[in-house]
Amino acid sequence: MEFGKTDPEQLKSINLSLPPEPVANKALLAKSNKKEQKIYVGCPEWGKKEWVGKFYPSGTQEKDFLYAYARLFNCIELNTTYYQIPAVAQVQKWRATAGPGFKFCPKFPQFITHVQRLTNCMAETIAFINAISAFEDSLGPLFLMPHPQMGPNALGIIEKFIAKLPADLDLFLELRHPLWFANGLNKQLYDMARHYDVGLIITDAAGRRDCVHMYLTKPEAFIRFVGNELHPTDYARIDEWVNRIKLWLDEGLPSLYFFMHQHNRVDAPVLNKYLVEKLNEVCHLHLPVPQMHDAQGVLF
Numbered sequence: 001m002e003f004g005k006t007d008p009e010q011l012k013s014i015n016l017s018l019p020p021e022p023v024a025n026k027a028l029l030a031k032s033n034k035k036e037q038k039i040y041v042g043c044p045e046w047g048k049k050e051w052v053g054k055f056y057p058s059g060t061q062e063k064d065f066l067y068a069y070a071r072l073f074n075c076i077e078l079n080t081t082y083y084q085i086p087a088v089a090q091v092q093k094w095r096a097t098a099g100p101g102f103k104f105c106p107k108f109p110q111f112i113t114h115v116q117r118l119t120n121c122m123a124e125t126i127a128f129i130n131a132i133s134a135f136e137d138s139l140g141p142l143f144l145m146p147h148p149q150m151g152p153n154a155l156g157i158i159e160k161f162i163a164k165l166p167a168d169l170d171l172f173l174e175l176r177h178p179l180w181f182a183n184g185l186n187k188q189l190y191d192m193a194r195h196y197d198v199g200l201i202i203t204d205a206a207g208r209r210d211c212v213h214m215y216l217t218k219p220e221a222f223i224r225f226v227g228n229e230l231h232p233t234d235y236a237r238i239d240e241w242v243n244r245i246k247l248w249l250d251e252g253l254p255s256l257y258f259f260m261h262q263h264n265r266v267d268a269p270v271l272n273k274y275l276v277e278k279l280n281e282v283c284h285l286h287l288p289v290p291q292m293h294d295a296q297g298v299l300f
Helices: 008-014 023-030 062-070 088-098 110-115 122-138 154-161 187-195 232-251 267-282
Strands: 038-043 075-078 102-107 142-144 172-175 202-205 221-227 256-260
Touching: 023 232, 038 267, 062 088, 062 267, 075 256, 102 122, 102 142, 102 256, 110 122, 154 172, 154 187, 154 256, 221 232, 221 267, 232 256, 232 267, 256 267
Parallel strands: 038 075, 038 256, 075 102, 142 172, 202 221, 221 256
Antiparallel strands: none
């Protein structure tokens, strides 16, 4: 993931701390159901050959990567749907391979978001929703990222598109145009998201601190964390996130999705392991800790 990439030397001069907690979050979470709280931790892909012998057992074949991935994590940011709408049979196969309790979080296809920019694409949108519906109870939040050039002047287009979607979709929106955050989070965007029960993705990248807005617009959180190849600041940032997540859980947050990115696309599981261990320690959870392998495939 290249978004928010910065030179490692510049990390020393960037304020990487999280912004203050918005007051509105507490009121929103107070209305939620705290009886069953779910934490989902994952990566944006499962098919890294470099993970064999380190995160996957030695000898794991490419056809078995998803099965091995689902033994480590309980969700996936499904970016493959950005490039092509999958066949229903493929979706059903993915669901069966991952097994019960696993969540797929599909990204809207680029034809819809970047080529058509959310206009004149209803046939493709229906085809996409029909396909991913085959995930059934394994379907997590959908990830809608309009073209980065779509700023506040495109809010009407975005709202019109969202209004046509099935109301029962668990939808999250990521916006990247800087003007959405020019004076804090755009109020019209916040109000629209609240009205349609749409979540706003929080993207934490070193080079785009404006996107770390920290606003919850529904009782659910979707975080995309972009690390810097296991730089010491990655761990310090995760520590701060764990403390914020504890606050949200204490205030009643029912579910949270946390997706770990690295620019080199290799080391994300290492930081995810650290994240899960810290969540268990600080938040008194009992999440399964992802196990790594040595060169012989032995767990440690």
